[in-house]
Amino acid sequence: MQVLHLFALFTFASAKLLLSYNASAGDPASVLGQQNLQGWDRATWPAGQKQNASAFFTTATDPNGVPAAHVHKDAHFIRSEYHMLVEKTAADQTYYIGYHVSFGTGVDYESCPIVFQWKNYNPDTVDTDDIPVLLAFQKGSTADQYIISFAAEADPSADDLLSQETLWTKEVTHGTAYRFGIVINTSATSGFVQLYFNGKLSTMISPSTGEHTTKYSGNFFPGRSEPKVGLYGGQATNACDSYIYNVVIGTTLADIADVADIST
Numbered sequence: 539m540q541v542l543h544l545f546a547l548f549t550f551a552s553a554k555l556l557l558s559y560n561a562s563a564g565d566p567a568s569v570l571g572q573q574n575l576q577g578w579d580r581a582t583w584p585a586g587q588k589q590n591a592s593a594f595f596t597t598a599t600d601p602n603g604v605p606a607a608h609v610h611k612d613a614h615f616i617r618s619e620y621h622m623l624v625e626k627t628a629a630d631q632t633y634y635i636g637y638h639v640s641f642g643t644g645v646d647y648e649s650c651p652i653v654f655q656w657k658n659y660n661p662d663t664v665d666t667d668d669i670p671v672l673l674a675f676q677k678g679s680t681a682d683q684y685i686i687s688f689a690a691e692a693d694p695s696a697d698d699l700l701s702q703e704t705l706w707t708k709e710v711t712h713g714t715a716y717r718f719g720i721v722i723n724t725s726a727t728s729g730f731v732q733l734y735f736n737g738k739l740s741t742m743i744s745p746s747t748g749e750h751t752t753k754y755s756g757n758f759f760p761g762r763s764e765p766k767v768g769l770y771g772g773q774a775t776n777a778c779d780s781y782i783y784n785v786v787i788g789t790t791l792a793d794i795a796d797v798a799d800i801s802t
């Protein structure tokens with residue numbers, strides 16, 4: 539009894555999570571950080587105006603009644619996201635991000651492609667390296683095939699705004715919950731990214747070199763870069779909904795083991 543008690547205290551004290559959102563515990567979405575909404579055909583969201591039925595991100599339930607943040611944006615609306623770790627990331631760190639999410643009807647490559655971004659906020663490099671790491675939907679071979687991809691840009695000096703390489707893809711279905719574990723090491727000289735999907739470390743394939751790896755090397759920290767979850771991008775066609783059960787960010791794999799279903 540005593541030993542168990544001490545063990546519980548120790549594990550609690552050693553877990554220095556940078557962020558934890560747990561819909562089942564009733565956490566408000568605001569624990570994720572700063573809400574970012576953007577309007578009709580990229581219109582700026584009016585300052586001080588709250589979310590509304592056109593774009594919102596709020597703790598509710600998924601269509602089966604399971605507690606989740608319900609993320610929504612109407613057709614034409616460009617953004618419904620939370621910006622996490624605002625001004626809290628640095629070079630020479632390793633960030634472990636666990637993301638338990640399901641995608642609702644409407645989510646596709648045309649209407650809301652980007653569901654996770656590691657976004658560059660450094661004005662000096664953003665023009666050539668806008669989103670160093672992302673999870674995004676890609677066009678499938680039929681209209682009802684939904685392909686999610688993990689992509690990253692290893693070289694911030696490559697002179698193209700969107701020159702990320704697609705390193706991994708997976709066919710997913712609407713209404714199924716998936717667990718992502720994204721690892722980003724922000725060293726300029728020995729940085730890397732890794733991806734866990736439903737608890738398994740993924741093999742990534744570089745389209746430019748053909749390299750197969752579970753650790754893709756590069757510089758993923760072109761100055762201030764921070765993670766975002768939600769729904770971003772796309773144009774007219776569909777309203778989009780996603781359901782986020784948990785997001786956790788820590789500094790060890792153990793920090794995300796539960797949410798990303800990784801055995802450590």
Ligand SMILES: *[C@@H]1O[C@H](CO)[C@@H](O)[C@H](O)[C@H]1NC(C)=O
Nearest residue numbers: 560561562563564784796797
């Ligand atoms: C989330 O909260 C629920 C209810 O308190 C709890 O059972 C569950 O273990 C929590 N999940 C995580 C990953 O902390």
Ligand SMILES: *[C@@H]1O[C@H](CO)[C@@H](O)[C@H](O)[C@H]1NC(C)=O
Nearest residue numbers: 577578583584587590591592
């Ligand atoms: C929500 O606010 C946006 C931005 O002001 C506006 O364009 C949109 O029409 C509003 N939607 C509703 C349902 O009120």
Ligand SMILES: *[C@@H]1O[C@H](CO)[C@@H](O)[C@H](O)[C@H]1NC(C)=O
Nearest residue numbers: 630631632723725728729730
């Ligand atoms: C980042 O990765 C390098 C190896 O590529 C490693 O030496 C370094 O310790 C890592 N940094 C952190 C903070 O984990």
